[in-house]
Amino acid sequence: MCYSAQVEESFKRYVKQFGADIDIHQFVKLYGHRAAGASLRIPKAMDANFTEAASAEERAIAGMIADFDRAELARHEQELFKQRKRLADAERSLQTRVTKAASESRRIATNKVKWMLARMADIKRRELLPRDSRIFPGHYAPVMVMENGRRVIKPMRYQCRPQGKPAVYDRKYPGTYNARRDNLEGFWKGQFGHSHGIMVVSAFYENVSRHALEGRELGAGEAEENVILEFRPQPAQDMLVACLWSHWQGNGEELLSFAAITDEPPAEIAAAGHDRCIIPIRPENIDVWLNPDPKNLAAAYAILDDRERPYYEHRMAA
Numbered sequence: 666m667c668y669s670a671q672v673e674e675s676f677k678r679y680v681k682q683f684g685a686d687i688d689i690h691q692f693v694k695l696y697g698h699r700a701a702g703a704s705l706r707i708p709k710a711m712d713a714n715f716t717e718a719a720s721a722e723e724r725a726i727a728g729m730i731a732d733f734d735r736a737e738l739a740r741h742e743q744e745l746f747k748q749r750k751r752l753a754d755a756e757r758s759l760q761t762r763v764t765k766a767a768s769e770s771r772r773i774a775t776n777k778v779k780w781m782l783a784r785m786a787d788i789k790r791r792e793l794l795p796r797d798s799r800i801f802p803g804h805y806a807p808v809m810v811m812e813n814g815r816r817v818i819k820p821m822r823y824q825c826r827p828q829g830k831p832a833v834y835d836r837k838y839p840g841t842y843n844a845r846r847d848n849l850e851g852f853w854k855g856q857f858g859h860s861h862g863i864m865v866v867s868a869f870y871e872n873v874s875r876h877a878l879e880g881r882e883l884g885a886g887e888a889e890e891n892v893i894l895e896f897r898p899q900p901a902q903d904m905l906v907a908c909l910w911s912h913w914q915g916n917g918e919e920l921l922s923f924a925a926i927t928d929e930p931p932a933e934i935a936a937a938g939h940d941r942c943i944i945p946i947r948p949e950n951i952d953v954w955l956n957p958d959p960k961n962l963a964a965a966y967a968i969l970d971d972r973e974r975p976y977y978e979h980r981m982a983a
Contacts, residue, residue, distance in 0.1 A: 667843055667925050667943045668872060672806045673865035673903060674710035674798045676818065683951070685809055685816040689722045691921065695805065695820045700729045707805050709787075710798035711820070716791075734788050741781050741788075748777045799870075802842040808862040808910060808923050811955035821862070825924035826913045827855050843941070844909050844924040846969065850962070853924075856909035858959035862923050863951065864906045868897040869943055870982055877938030893982040894937060898975035904945035907954060907969060926969065937979050945973040 679685045699705045718727040752774035758767040800806045800823050808821045824842040826834055834841070849857040875890040876883050883889060898904060910923035930942040946954055950968045957965050 667869045667927060667941070669799060669801050669870035670806075670823075670864070670866045670906075670925070670943075671795065671799050671868040672708075673867070674708060674714065674807060676714045676807070679807065679809065679818050679865075683809060683816055685818050688812075688817050688819045689720065691819050692726060693722050696726045696729045699733060705805065706801075706803050707820075708798055708800060710793055711805065711807070713793055713797075737788055738785055741785050745778060745781045745785075748774045748781065752778060802839070806864060806923075808864055808908060808921075809951075809955065810860070810862045810910065811952070816951070816955065819921055821910055822920065822922040823924075825856070825909060825911055825922045826920055827853075828911045828913050829855065830913075832915065842924055843927045845941075846926055846928040846944070849909075849926070853909055856911055856924075858957045858962050858965060860910050860912075861954050861957050861965070862908040862910040863946070863955065864908050864923070864925060866904045866906050866943070866945075867901070868895055870895050871934075871939045871941075873938040880936070880938075894939070894979045895982040896934060896937075896977040896979050898945075899978050900975075902975065904943070904973065904975075905948065905951065907944045907946050907972075928969070931974065931977065933977055933979075942977075944969050945975070947971060947973055 673679070676687050680687070695705065695707070699707065712730050715723050715727040715730060718724040752771060755767045755771035755774060758764070759771065802824045804823050805820050806823055807818045810817055810819060824835065824839075825844070826832065826841070844853045844856075871894050872891050873894050875892050876887070878892060878894070907926045908923045909926065910921065913920040913922065925943050927941040928944050930939060934942050946968055950971065953964065954968050
């Protein structure tokens with residue numbers, strides 16, 4: 666399963682490369698929900714699109730991002746003060762007598778102080794790093810869809826909640842950030858052939874067992890160890906990953922969310938110990954994929970079969 670991906674976040678690239686429109690109203694809604702207190706995971710690289718705001722909507726989003734960052738800094742500063750006090754108290758106690766409780770308190774406080782200082786520096790940082798555009802389940806990403814005959818970019822959560830299903834599905838089916846190809850007409854029948862999207866990805870990440878990566882069986886008494894691999898196409902390129910999406914509405918709320926379609930892996934991914942792979946479609950198939958005919962699912966399957974087939978190099982993820 667594609668549990669994490671390096672996605673393209675720059676609106677300028679979507680507009681220039683794909684001629685896509687940006688659904689700015691959906692972005693205003695998204696940032697408005699976060700400003701109202703919703704716990705939303707929005708990558709820093711998405712925020713960066715509004716650094717040089719031009720329209721009134723973009724300026725409104727930029728203002729909400731600035732307010733959110735200030736609130737986060739204030740919250741961390743308060744916690745930092747508490748942990749520094751805890752650390753000082755523990756060190757004073759240890760000068761008198763070494764105890765397990767004081768030693769543990771010092772260890773925890775030291776780690777928390779270090780983490781919060783790094784987090785605060787991260788909030789203040791303006792230059793983007795590769796990790797700023799890496800998404801995980803529950804994170805938001807730009808997804809290209811077709812709307813009124815135009816390619817449109819909408820912000821969507823990477824974990825699909827199909828319309829008509831209760832919100833509890835997020836917990837009941839935590840793996841719905843991926844849609845297996847062999848289940849497209851089963852679990853995903855409400856989306857396949859109806860609401861297709863594309864996520865632009867330059868690399869993806871998978872959890873793999875170390876013994877599978879090394880091509881061996883577990884040794885006697887050996888515990889299974891998980892490692893994370895980064896898979897990157899060669900030559901380096903952006904992949905147009907086939908996705909399904911849903912506009913969920915219920916209880917006065919709405920959610921745009923999506924899942925990446927996965928299939929059997931190519932030989933090099935299977936040899937690395939993983940059993941699934943995302944499907945990058947060809948650029949010439951974008952519009953047909955985004956405008957599916959529910960009465961002609963064979964055409965959609967044909968696009969998935971006629972995929973790009975790069976060679977995927979892998980390495981241990983940082």
